[in-house]
Amino acid sequence: MSERQVCMIGGGMSQWGRRSASLVDVVQEAAKACFDDIPGIKRKDIDGFLFASSYCGRNPFQVNAAPVMAERIGIKPLNMCSRVDTLCAGGSSAIILAAGLVKAGMADVVAVAGGEKLYTPQMWEAYYSEMASIDHDWDAPHGMGLPGPFFAMTAKDHMKRYGTKKEHLALVSVKARRAAAVNPKAQFQKEVTLEEVMKARPIVPPLTLFDCCPITDGASMTILTTPDRAKAFSNHPLVYIRGTAQATRHSMSANWPGEDLADWVHMRTAVKRAYEVARVKASDIDVAQTHDCFTISELIEAEELGFCKKGEGGPFIAAGQTDIGGRIPINTDGGLLGVGHPFGGTGIRQGMEIMKQLQGRATRQVKGAKIGLTHNLSGLNVEHTVLVYGLEP
Amino acid sequence: MPIPGIPVLEGKYFATMDFYPIEAPEFNRISKFYENLAQKKLTTTKCKKCGTTPFPPRVVCPECNSDELEWVELADHGKVLNLSEEVAGVPLGFEAPLIHAIIDLGNGLRMLSRIVNCPAGQLKEGDEVKLFVFSIPPMIMDIKEGTKESPRVFFAFEPVKK
Numbered sequence: 001m002s003e004r005q006v007c008m009i010g011g012g013m014s015q016w017g018r019r020s021a022s023l024v025d026v027v028q029e030a031a032k033a034c035f036d037d038i039p040g041i042k043r044k045d046i047d048g049f050l051f052a053s054s055y056c057g058r059n060p061f062q063v064n065a066a067p068v069m070a071e072r073i074g075i076k077p078l079n080m081c082s083r084v085d086t087l088c089a090g091g092s093s094a095i096i097l098a099a100g101l102v103k104a105g106m107a108d109v110v111a112v113a114g115g116e117k118l119y120t121p122q123m124w125e126a127y128y129s130e131m132a133s134i135d136h137d138w139d140a141p142h143g144m145g146l147p148g149p150f151f152a153m154t155a156k157d158h159m160k161r162y163g164t165k166k167e168h169l170a171l172v173s174v175k176a177r178r179a180a181a182v183n184p185k186a187q188f189q190k191e192v193t194l195e196e197v198m199k200a201r202p203i204v205p206p207l208t209l210f211d212c213c214p215i216t217d218g219a220s221m222t223i224l225t226t227p228d229r230a231k232a233f234s235n236h237p238l239v240y241i242r243g244t245a246q247a248t249r250h251s252m253s254a255n256w257p258g259e260d261l262a263d264w265v266h267m268r269t270a271v272k273r274a275y276e277v278a279r280v281k282a283s284d285i286d287v288a289q290t291h292d293c294f295t296i297s298e299l300i301e302a303e304e305l306g307f308c309k310k311g312e313g314g315p316f317i318a319a320g321q322t323d324i325g326g327r328i329p330i331n332t333d334g335g336l337l338g339v340g341h342p343f344g345g346t347g348i349r350q351g352m353e354i355m356k357q358l359q360g361r362a363t364r365q366v367k368g369a370k371i372g373l374t375h376n377l378s379g380l381n382v383e384h385t386v387l388v389y390g391l392e393p
Numbered sequence: 394m395p396i397p398g399i400p401v402l403e404g405k406y407f408a409t410m411d412f413y414p415i416e417a418p419e420f421n422r423i424s425k426f427y428e429n430l431a432q433k434k435l436t437t438t439k440c441k442k443c444g445t446t447p448f449p450p451r452v453v454c455p456e457c458n459s460d461e462l463e464w465v466e467l468a469d470h471g472k473v474l475n476l477s478e479e480v481a482g483v484p485l486g487f488e489a490p491l492i493h494a495i496i497d498l499g500n501g502l503r504m505l506s507r508i509v510n511c512p513a514g515q516l517k518e519g520d521e522v523k524l525f526v527f528s529i530p531p532m533i534m535d536i537k538e539g540t541k542e543s544p545r546v547f548f549a550f551e552p553v554k555k
Contacts, residue, residue: 128410128485137414138449141529141547142507143487150505152477153495204479253495253505254448261475261495 005393006102007230007238008095010038011222011352014115016340017187019217023053023060023117024072030113030219030345031073038223040233041109043073046223048080048107050098052090052114052344056083058129060117069113079107084344087133088293089246089376089385090114091220091347096244096387098224109229114344115219126215134380135252147380148212148294150253150261152204154381155296158262159206161311164299166206168314170197172295173210173337175323180338182363187216187340211295216340220348222355227393236359240393242371243278245270248383267304267377270384274373278388282306285388286369287357288328289350291376292335298322301375302330329366332357347385350374354389406533412486413529417543420534423450425464431546433526435469438462448502469524471496471550474503476516496522496550510551522550 012033014026021029035041049070057063066083070076080101084094091114098110120126130145144150158164174194180186192210200208227238247270249257257265275281282305290305292298299313307328308316316322322330333339333353336346354372356362370392376385396402408415418424426449429436439446440454441461448467453460474497478490492508494516508516509525527549531542 124485127482128412131412131484136412139505140412141414142493142505142549143412143484143491144493144505145484146482148482149477149479149491149493152479153475153493156475156477201481203481204477252449254503256495256503 004103004105005227006099006224006241007227008241008351008355008389009223009225009230009234010034010236011220011348011355012037013185013220013345013349013352014218015185016216016218016342016345018119021217023056023062023115023219024068026115026117026217026219027069027113027221028072030115030221034111034221034223038234041223043075045109045233046075046111047078048098048101048110049075049077050080050082050084050094050110050112052084052094052112052347053116054085054087054090054133054343055116055118055129058132059120059126073113075111080110086383086385087378088291088341088343089347089378089383090344091349092351092374092376092385092387093246093347095222095224095241095347095351096246096385099241099244102224102226109223109225111221111223112348113219113221114348116342116344117217118215118342119217138252138254139380144253144380148204148207150380151294151296152207154261154300155206155294157260158296158300161260161262162314164314166198167194168299168318169206169211169295170194171317172292172298173197176292176331176335176337177210179332179364180334183334183339186334186338187214188334188338207294207296210337213293213336213341216342218340218342218345220345220352222348222352236361237391239355239358240390241387242280242390242393243274243276243388244386245273245277246383246385247273251382253380262300264300264304264381264384267301267384270386271305274386274388278390280371280388284371285328285373287332287354287366287372288330289333289335289353289374290330292331292337293341293377295337297377298330298335302328305373305375324364324366332362332364332366347374347376350376351387351389358389358391408532411532412484413545413547415532416545417532417534422452426450427546429464430526430548433469433524435467435524435548436464437467439465448504467502468498470553471498471504471522473516473518473520473522475518476508478513492516494522494550507549508551509549516552521553523553525549525551
């Protein structure tokens, strides 16, 4: 018997941003958008459910959130109903696990949702709770929560070693905001100019306001199933999950595996593995959604994914090679910098944008895209997750 | 003072809101690290079987699976490899600018630490820094007779005066 294949057939998301809504509210909005996107599917068709969220147990004070979300959405999974957490990569982890369930025949139609309610009634708590995001006993006591300081040092290492300039970082943000401006679900609906980005207030130099992704409330949901079921549910071209990888080597700042902070050894491990499994090379990728939690991240990711040479991320972006019409359009829907980053929701948002690109129905369409990928990093850059999607299995 | 919104929590200690470790021996098996730290010694565990010396300390050797470990001292001086000064988004409990550095402690150990006793804009790559140990608020735990305060310390690094 040949191995079962798995397809992403459709999906949707809630409005992302600072929402006057609770976690169960935004998850219901995402589920509605998902079911609206696949008119052929009914709630009763769902036999598996994974819910990716990190902060559900913290800010909305709701652990074991999967059954709660399933009940609110109105699905009654019978093969699997569970929460998944890898912080910023939770949505991608859930897609990988759902794909495994479908491939193994342990479930046929799996809904994968993810999201966060991060804004608390008093904002100190949202920032304070971020100290649970990293290696609590060893990094939090140094005041490390939101990882800006770590990525500021990463940017400094890249600048020192390769001559990368602040303008290179700023261009990543300008590109993200341009894409988000035409994405009605994005947190930021307004373009920014290079001058505005360059003059923005400092957060942790060299990173300024527009170099950092925002705090976001929001959710997303997609559905994975077999090619046969997919054809029955939807008329869109089938989008297969071709290969995945998730690599980690350390849990805390002390055991960073690279030569310096600009050297992402563990990302290269994940990329190599995902390309092997998917039987592709960097030059085969037509469109990518990468983890632009900070502008420097997207720049280094372009290098570690093999889209340009190590150290040339800055000039590569400045030459427009990561824009639509360039060598490899990256973050075509606005990325984390433009759409926002409700941790568990992000990997699903990225996967859905790649799916739409390959189905030929993206808002900012990359012409003739056949193979795409998504990438997340998690926490204090401790883990890398890569998924390769294609129109062929 | 009652806690606004949640008066039943008045006077309670929240382990789930504490950014410092729960250092007391009743709650972990590496409390010796904190006892040593109180003596101004930065330490970790070394495997008696294979010699592996990871940081942070373990209760089982991640290389050879032995649980026969001993405490060894790490360097209390290091060199700044990289640094950042956070001016916005600093969490409650810390003041801006919040200075972090990656410190080379020798023997292949690079550690991220907060830098204290250092004015903004002064720290440079290559600077020498030394261990700085300070008291932090005690952890409160229930015992038969009521509650007990368990004293705690933590560490940062500070510039070596030139």
